[in-house]
Amino acid sequence: MSVFRSTIPDVAAEEPMVQLLDADGTRTPHEQLDAVLDEHGLASPERLRGYYRDMVMIRAADLEATSLQRQGQLGLWASALGQEAAxxxxxxxxxxxxxxxxxxxxxxxxxxxxxxxxxxxxxFRGVSHGGWDPNELRTHPYMIVLGSQAPQAVGYAMGLQRDGLVGTGDLSTDTSVLALFGDGASSEGEVSESLTFAASFQAPIVFYTQNNQWAISVPTEVQTRVPLAQRSRGWGIPSARVDGNDVLAVLGTVRTALDAAREGEGPRFVEAVTYRMAAHTTSDDASRYRPKAEEQEWAEKDPILRLRRHLEQLDQIDEDFVARCDEEAHDLAMQLHHHIHGMEDPDPVHMFDHPYAEPHPIVAREREEYLEYAAQFDDDEEEQA
Structure with missing residues (x-):
């Protein structure tokens, strides 16, 4: 049976969920996804240990970022605790x-x-205007406004079509787009508009929503009466629902979707069912709306522990490896701690340096206006002295 479906079942609760690893780490065979994972050794023991290390490292960085925000070093932090596999x-x-x-x-x-x-x-400290070169790392800067990145992602995918980078059969050049957003953002109009354009132009894009159960304090069942995976089918976009705490199921499902889009088969939609173990952001108090029993239930589905159990069943992990990963993670957290504590705030005038590749008269005028404004405070300090 294909992972992706184009029809909506009579009963919403019948929507199947792709899962390769049970909570206890037991591997369930899946003919289609196993073939995808085996094609490039994506499920080899070495790769599995790499995914385990990745999740341990990013969780440590996440926890340290939360701590730094509590120390006043970051303006805000949006934790992904519990969503590492997704x-x-x-x-x-x-x-x-x-x-x-x-x-x-x-x-x-x-x-x-x-x-x-x-x-x-x-x-999140407010001293970077993006942080990396999106062309070099093939990853767009973070987008804060909910759903705002979806139309841009579709536009980029349509551009790939016009550049002849879709459906040529050359795996080294054919390209697809992965647009990521949460369950709350899936209710935004921009996402609906993006589904319209993607379907109409058969754009090479995969819409990937991490359903972490809560859009701040609004539970998913209030946002939608059907599983999120069924939403895209109204646009004729095939979709799949996957266990977002199962790194192998996510890997196989998303790779299948991206390959299809890259080969010119049009857009796909993936709903990863996971859980946000922390609050929405550090300005939120999840204890005011989220039951402790629910948190405990999902803690038992921890994605890192699940993969570790699977590796233990394969006899491909030992305590020495686990300890090395934990030590590396601690070192990373300490590096982040010292890096952020040692940062100096940049001169605000630098915000005018890079809005455009070439000098722009409006930006130049605004820069001069800012300098005149800032000079007022220098005069006040001199008078007080």
Missing amino acids: QIGAGHAAREQDYLVPTYREHGVAWARGIEPWRLLEM
């Missing part, structure tokens, strides 16, 4: 030439694409 799996599913368009919580995806965590923290 992100590491999706990040590694993309091929090198694919273009990823994230929202503001894709720390694991960023890690998989080679973006150092300190670049993310600098942005």
Whole structure:
């Protein structure tokens, strides 16, 4: 049976969910996805240990970022605690030439694409205007406004069609786009408009929503009466629902979707069912709306523990490896701590340096106006002295 479906079942609850690893780590065979994973050794023991390390590392960075925000070093932090498999799996599913368009919580995806965590923290500190070169790393800067990145992602995908980079059969050049957003953003009008354009032009894009159960304090069942995976089918876009705490299921499903889009088969939609273990952001108090029993239920589905159990069943992991990963993660957290604490605030005038590639008269005028404004405070300090 194909992973992706184009029809809506009579009963919404019948929507199947792709899962390769049970909560206890047991592997369930899946003919289609096993073939995809085996094609390039994506499920080899070495790769599995790499995914485990990735998730441990990014969780440590995530926890340290939360601590730094509590210390007043970051203005805000949006934790991805509990969503590591949904992100590491999706990040590694993309091929090198694919273009990823994230929202503001894709720390694991960023890690998989080679973006150092300190670049993310600098942005949340308010001293970076993006943090990396999107052309070099094939990953768009973080987008804060919900759903705003979806039309841009579709536009980029349509541009790939016009550049002749879709459906040529050359896996080294054919390209697709992965647009990432949360369950709350899926209710935004921009996402609906993006589905319209993607379907109409058969754009090479995969819409990937991490359903972490809560859009701040609004549960998913209030946002939609059917599984999110069924929404795209009204546009004629095939979709799949996958266990977002199962790194292998995510990896295989998203790779299948991206390959289809890259080969010219049009857009796909993937719903990864996962859970946000932390609050929406550090300005939120999840205890005011989320039951403790629910949190405990999902804690038992921890994606890192699930993969570790699977590796233990394969006899491909030992305590020494686990300890090395934990030690590396601690070192990373300490590096982030010292890096952020040692940062100096940049001169605000630098905000006018790079809005355009070439000098622009409006920006130049605004820069002069800012300098005149800032000079007033220098005069006040001199008078007080």
